[in-house]
Amino acid sequence: VSAATPPASRPARARVLDAALRLFYAEGVHVVGVDRIIAEAGVAKQTFYNHFPGKDDLVREYLTEQSAWQRAAVAALPPASPRETLTAIFTIMCDFGAASGYRGCAFINAAAEFPDPAHPVRVAIDEHRRWLRGLYRELLAADGHPDAERTADMLLLVRDGLAVCLDLDHPATVRAAALELLARVLGPASTQ
Amino acid sequence: VSAATPPASRPARARVLDAALRLFYAEGVHVVGVDRIIAEAGVAKQTFYNHFPGKDDLVREYLTEQSAWQRAAVAALPPASPRETLTAIFTIMCDFGAASGYRGCAFINAAAEFPDPAHPVRVAIDEHRRWLRGLYRELLAADGHPDAERTADMLLLVRDGLAVCLDLDHPATVRAAALELLARVLGPASTQ
Amino acid sequence: VSAATPPASRPARARVLDAALRLFYAEGVHVVGVDRIIAEAGVAKQTFYNHFPGKDDLVREYLTEQSAWQRAAVAALPPASPRETLTAIFTIMCDFGAASGYRGCAFINAAAEFPDPAHPVRVAIDEHRRWLRGLYRELLAADGHPDAERTADMLLLVRDGLAVCLDLDHPATVRAAALELLARVLGPASTQ
Amino acid sequence: VSAATPPASRPARARVLDAALRLFYAEGVHVVGVDRIIAEAGVAKQTFYNHFPGKDDLVREYLTEQSAWQRAAVAALPPASPRETLTAIFTIMCDFGAASGYRGCAFINAAAEFPDPAHPVRVAIDEHRRWLRGLYRELLAADGHPDAERTADMLLLVRDGLAVCLDLDHPATVRAAALELLARVLGPASTQ
DNA sequence: ACTAGCGGGACGACCCGTTTGT
DNA sequence: ACAAACGGGTCGTCCCGCTAGT
DSSP, X not given: OOOOSOSSSHHHHHHHHHXXXXXXXXXXXXXXXXXXXXXXXXXXXXXXXXXXXXXXXXXXXXXXXXXXXXXXXHHTSOOOOHHHHXXXXXXXXXXXXXXXTOOSOHHHHHHHHOOOTTSHHHHHHHHHHHHHHHHHHHHHHHTTOTTHHXXXXXXXXXXXXXXXXXXXXXXXXXXXXHHHHHHHHHOSOOOO | OOOSSOSSOHHHHHHHHHHHHHHHHHHOSTTSOHHHHHHHHTOOHHHXXXXXXXXXXXXXXXXXXXXXXXXXXXXXXXXXXXXXXXXXXXHHHXXXXXXXXXXXXXXXXXXXXXXXXXXXXXXXXXXXXXXXXXXXXXXXXXXXXXTHHHHHHHHHHHHHHHXXXXXXXXXXXXXXXXXXXXXXXXXXXXXX | OOOSSOSSOHHHHHHHHHHXXXXXXXXXXXXXXXXXXXXXXXXXHHHHHHHOSSHHHHHHHHHHHHHHHHHHHHHTSOOOOHHHHHHHHHHHHHHHHHSTTOOSXXXXXXXXXXXXXXXXXXXXXXXXXXXXXXXXXXXXXXXXXXXXXXXXXXXXXXXXXXXXXXXXXXXXXXXXXXXXXXXXXXXSOOOO | OOOOXXXXXXXXXXXXXXXXXXXXXXXXXXXXXXXXXXXXXXXXXXXXXXXXXXXXXXXXHHHHHHHHHHHHHHHTXXXXXXXXXXXXXXXHHHHHHHSTTOOSOHHHHHHHHOOOTTSHHHHXXXXXXXXXXXXXXXXXXXXXXXXHHHHHHHHHXXXXXXXXXXXXXXXXXXXXXXHHHHHXXXXXXXXX
16 A cells, blocks of 8 residues: 555565575575576566666675665664664674574675675675774764774774674674673773 | 606696685685686696595685695794784784785685585684684783683684775775784783 | 547557567567567557567568568659669669668568578568569560560569678679669660 | 598587588578587587587588588589589579578578678678689689679679579579579670 | 566576596 | 586576556
8 A cells, every 4th residue: 555665566676685685695696596586586587687687786786785774773773872882783793693594794795705896796895884984983983982083993893803703603702702802992981 | 857657646636726726715616617727727627526526625625725824824933922923923914915816714705605504614614713713822821811712712803804804995904903903902911 | 639549559559560670670580579679669568469469470560561661662663664663673772772771681681580481471571572573574564575574583683682782792882783784684775 | 540630529519510500501590599509419518618619609610611611512513614614603503492401592691690790700701702702703704704803793693692582482483594694694605 | 558567488598517438 | 638428507588478557
């Protein structure tokens, strides 16, 4: 009844994107063929190619979708101090990493499969990382951190390491290490 | 110079591994076919399958080779204090990451392409990471660090983040962030 | 101007035929898909299948349309002696062959793509050729040629060679050869 | 036992070319898929791509093969006067055109399916036609014809028309027209 | 009656990892 | 050690039916 987003053709395209998101994240991009995506989406092959020029474009949209989802999740965080927000972000990452089905960071994984830095997929990855770093920097600055720029770099590095370790090591152990590391990066709380 | 038939077909196998290492690391595992590997190695297809049961085994050996190479590199480090050795390890990582041809960590990239945790490739990855963490822990303990276990976890996390960021961001910026982070992890030098 | 619903769905069908004519002639029949035709015609897929049972029928109509166009062009020739009319027909062919966009004879090209002599497309081709030969024969007879039947066969052969050569060789050279050939076929003008 | 041509790998490649020649000529280029060719050749798919970079290259080789065959056939003609040789060439064309399986000129048919004049296939067609015209010109010159150049153009045009008409009309009728036309092009025999 | 889009199944060219003959 | 064979899989396009929505 309600036409929240585009009035027409919502389901088919969305189903393709859903299936792509699920399969690409869970198994990787190159091993998942178009045929499997359209099969899981319950979509004809031609309708897929009506919505996406090719597989690469679908991959790019898969990443932008992921990025949009993360931005929305951050925007939906309960209001809190910048420092608490930062801690919440990393804590939530740990929660995700402990849940079943976690497979690391979609962007890092995609970068592993697309070596060419000029490839559109890599461009989408860069854009997401610029947003991430900007988010950290703003929160640090709002927290009154003396060197938000460089500390944002450090947080990005911690985030990447966290995303990787949560996938490859014991999530509980990684959680402890990450939160401790975060504390050392942020320094003692500003006694305001 | 050499006899008609060398005692063991060493060079053929080694050439295959060399080509695999180069191609797998530079372009990824799934996109590189065995035909290209044997072509670059200058080896017949049958000789390849004489030395390796299949492609997956080659991938596993590619990772163990990488691991052996890193262990040898660490063993060849000039004698120094544990703390200096740790710093050297991370500094060398930054050097590699700034060099052209850097494509991130071979193990992290491989994990992105092999989701199944029970796969032999993932087992090889786990083994390398266990060695890495053990190395950190021993060096920390030798340095007299009070909590070598947990600090080793943190170092592993920093290492992973470093390997990823060096590939995706500006190496110089990442280097500064990583070394600063390392300093905060190791704490003030033990005034011995 | 026109009523709400024109008595017959003329425009849609005509647009499809126009697009088909343009694309089929310029690029060939098999390489041009139905989707491209309906896209260029600005017509829905269903509308296409409402007017044509299938692609093959469209091809047949494309040829009958071509044939009708040529018949109309001949009928519209300025009044002249039969011999002048014949010369005009071949001269106009040379003009077309020198123009950009010339791609040979639509019927010869279609025959190259439809080998089965019983195929409706081939039937349409045969019909056009029968008309052509009849036209030549009548003009020759009207000119008082002693052997109109066999000379018409020769003219048809020259026509086909002309249509092919204009596409594959230099039009200017071909024109000279064709007109010279035509003169030899027609023989000296009847000194009436 | 005997290694007449290349010592190795003769059969596979030759079988592919044989099948391609048969199918392409009989049915057209675009309608015949690679799969059918390799099936009729009894060859593995990869073997095909080991010998030919792609289908287009096979098409080009199909035409060069055809051209080579025609050149050999002309070279194998019994010694005769130039004029007799010319007549023999056109007579043999008529014989071929009357035989079952005749499908017109392979080059004209191929040109109908490859509109782009810069395409390698068109280049091969041009080359064959240059040879053809050169052959006519030399024979005419050897016969003492006063204008071999322009007459060669006319012969090429007649040849093309003949090849087309033999496919589309009654071969017997076409034969008579073609030989009569040839006589008019060559003029009265030089009473030497 | 025309548009827009989806579903379906076959086929297009091309490449995969692997095994076999020679 | 080479080429060929094998079976299946890759992405992408084919022609055609059908169902809504104005």
